[in-house]
Amino acid sequence: MNRYSADPASVRGLVRPDCIHRDVYLDPEVFDLEMERLWRNAWIYVGHDSQVPNPGDFYSAQIGREPVIMVRGTDTKVRVLPNRCSHKGTKLVSATQGHCQAGLLRCPYHGWTYRLDGTLRSVPMKSGYEGVQEPLRGLTELNSFNYRGFVFVRLAHEGLGFQEFFGDSLTSIDNMVDRSPEGRLEVAGPPLRYLHDCNWKMYVENLNDAMHPMVAHESSAGTAKRLWNSAPPGTPKPMVIEQFTPFVNDYEFFEKMGVKVYPHGHSYTGVNFSIHSSYSSVGEYEKRMVAAYGEERARAILSEARHNTVYYPSLTIKGAIQTIRVARPLAVDKTLIESWTFRLVGAPDEILARSATYSRLINAPTSMVGHDDLHCYRAIQEGLASASSNWVSLHRNFTPTESAGITGTFGATNEAPMRGQYRAWAELMTQVEIPPA
Amino acid sequence: MSAQSAIDLVYYEARLIDEKRFDEWYELFTDDALYWMPLSRDQPIGETYTSLLYEDKLLLKVRIERLRHPNAFSQHQPSFSQHVLQQPALESNDPASGRCVIRTPFIYVETKRDTQLMLAGVAFHHVASTPGGWKIHMKKVELLNRDAALPSIELLI
Numbered sequence: 134m135n136r137y138s139a140d141p142a143s144v145r146g147l148v149r150p151d152c153i154h155r156d157v158y159l160d161p162e163v164f165d166l167e168m169e170r171l172w173r174n175a176w177i178y179v180g181h182d183s184q185v186p187n188p189g190d191f192y193s194a195q196i197g198r199e200p201v202i203m204v205r206g207t208d209t210k211v212r213v214l215p216n217r218c219s220h221k222g223t224k225l226v227s228a229t230q231g232h233c234q235a236g237l238l239r240c241p242y243h244g245w246t247y248r249l250d251g252t253l254r255s256v257p258m259k260s261g262y263e264g265v266q267e268p269l270r271g272l273t274e275l276n277s278f279n280y281r282g283f284v285f286v287r288l289a290h291e292g293l294g295f296q297e298f299f300g301d302s303l304t305s306i307d308n309m310v311d312r313s314p315e316g317r318l319e320v321a322g323p324p325l326r327y328l329h330d331c332n333w334k335m336y337v338e339n340l341n342d343a344m345h346p347m348v349a350h351e352s353s354a355g356t357a358k359r360l361w362n363s364a365p366p367g368t369p370k371p372m373v374i375e376q377f378t379p380f381v382n383d384y385e386f387f388e389k390m391g392v393k394v395y396p397h398g399h400s401y402t403g404v405n406f407s408i409h410s411s412y413s414s415v416g417e418y419e420k421r422m423v424a425a426y427g428e429e430r431a432r433a434i435l436s437e438a439r440h441n442t443v444y445y446p447s448l449t450i451k452g453a454i455q456t457i458r459v460a461r462p463l464a465v466d467k468t469l470i471e472s473w474t475f476r477l478v479g480a481p482d483e484i485l486a487r488s489a490t491y492s493r494l495i496n497a498p499t500s501m502v503g504h505d506d507l508h509c510y511r512a513i514q515e516g517l518a519s520a521s522s523n524w525v526s527l528h529r530n531f532t533p534t535e536s537a538g539i540t541g542t543f544g545a546t547n548e549a550p551m552r553g554q555y556r557a558w559a560e561l562m563t564q565v566e567i568p569p570a
Numbered sequence: 571m572s573a574q575s576a577i578d579l580v581y582y583e584a585r586l587i588d589e590k591r592f593d594e595w596y597e598l599f600t601d602d603a604l605y606w607m608p609l610s611r612d613q614p615i616g617e618t619y620t621s622l623l624y625e626d627k628l629l630l631k632v633r634i635e636r637l638r639h640p641n642a643f644s645q646h647q648p649s650f651s652q653h654v655l656q657q658p659a660l661e662s663n664d665p666a667s668g669r670c671v672i673r674t675p676f677i678y679v680e681t682k683r684d685t686q687l688m689l690a691g692v693a694f695h696h697v698a699s700t701p702g703g704w705k706i707h708m709k710k711v712e713l714l715n716r717d718a719a720l721p722s723i724e725l726l727i
Binding site: 325328485501 | 643
């Protein structure tokens with residue numbers, strides 16, 4: 134059809150101030166353009182540097198459509214390299230994670246080797262390449278940024294710098310890291326990997342959608358709440374009940390929680406409090422926090438209980454419970470969601486158990502909560518095939534003055550974060566990349 | 571009680587799930603039972619590790635009550651399951667404590683209208699002798715592809 138690929142600027146017409154065209158979720162050409170533009174122009178989360186603790190350790194991932202390697206060099210710096218031999222294009226590593234033997238990446242096909250900074254070290258029978266016009270090349274290191282352990286990459290050669298792109302939204306990562314008495318996080322185990330048969334944007338939008346929990350999760354969280362209410366008086370409140378029941382709090386709760394919206398599509402819910410605010414305290418943990426930071430600073434760190442922070446487009450984090458969810462788009466109607474659990478280094482095991490329990494209850498392919506969320510995304514994917522209207526509403530609390538920019542703090546049921554995401558979407562989709570030399 | 575009757579319990583348990591007789595199924599478990607699906611290979615037991623499932627009887631109750639909740643939207647088009655069990659084998663037996671472990675390789679099929687999911691794995695039933703007969707105090711399900719990107723698994727394996 135070439136509706137969009139022949140004229141990429143035409144995708145701007147898919148975004149209006151208060152609604153979006155259904156093709157953003159449905160059209161394979163739009164998805165192709167997202168992979169070529171948005172997922173190359175934005176800073177995308179690769180992994181956490183605790184996944185590669187020692188020189189030579191690597192972790193491989195797919196960013197948009199591109200295979201990359203996150204590797205720790207002999208100088209201990211974490212770099213992101215293309216996972217593609219500069220000879221025939223073979224993927225250099227096929228394991229998800231591992232260790233490079235002898236400090237080298239070695240191609241499994243013809244044995245070209247690269248140092249961990251990407252430079253070419255050796256080529257077998259090098260004598261046969263004399264006189265070639267193109268010099269034999271190493272791997273070109275990608276633009277990456279390690280922010281307090283969180284490693285991001287921007288595949289495009291030109292574009293916004295890391296700090297400029299994320300701005301003050303990085304305070305959510307700060308709070309997550311500061312919750313460790315030692316100021317350090319470690320990935321705890323492999324991720325939950327949940328395949329979603331829907332467009333990636335539905336998932337990302339839902340993370341700051343405060344109007345759905347009491348509806349979509351009535352059957353799971355509502356049932357947990359009802360069963361708990363019939364427990365004999367004096368029964369100690371289980372952790373799972375603490376985690377489940379706030380999902381069915383009323384609209385007023387979710388509205389007053391507040392949402393903060395930043396430029397470039399980023400936002401977080403839970404400015405004032407969140408569903409994580411009323412978890413019972415763990416005395417030993419608080420003691421260690423006070424010892425590490427002093428009373429006042431420790432209180433300040435622990436009183437932030439942000440709900441979901443969206444680092445548009447790929448990463449969403451829950452600093453208060455130390456879990457993150459990473460969106461990996463696979464096709465226009467297929468998205469892999471990887472949920473990682475983190476350990477606060479220096480915190481007692483109860484805190485890790487709370488994080489692992491939350492991940493499992495909410496993010497696993499077996500999650501009662503996840504089933505109903507995914508059902509709704511899938512229902513959108515199928516429902517939008519109806520041509521009864523081309524437009525999808527983002528109207529809630531829209532004001533025309535937003536045209537100057539959507540930033541600031543709002544009631545959390547405001548759809549400003551979604552409108553901000555699509556403003557960023559249109560920008561990132563129409564920035565033209567300068568092709569590499 | 572004979573080990574054979576513990577093996578019979580494994581077949582019966584799978585049948586109750588497939589026939590959606592969840593209240594009867596729930597009664598097969600001891601009050602302190604755990605239903606565990608680890609996420610990693612060789613994963614130690616415990617809540618400090620992320621699991622696919624790690625549920626006590628309270629959570630199992632939430633799960634089966636949710637399945638018949640009128641607003642369990644993902645089940646408006648209902649799922650159905652079929653277990654195909656290999657002969658369960660006695661893995662360990664301790665008559666003194668009245669406990670044994672039964673190991674059962676299986677294939678599990680879950681359908682919803684036009685989609686069908688097929689999973690394989692090994693189930694370990696830790697059963698205890700009680701005045702009411704054998705009861706399950708731990709069911710551990712090791713999915714073969716527990717590291718894979720999985721779609722929704724909506725019923726009980």
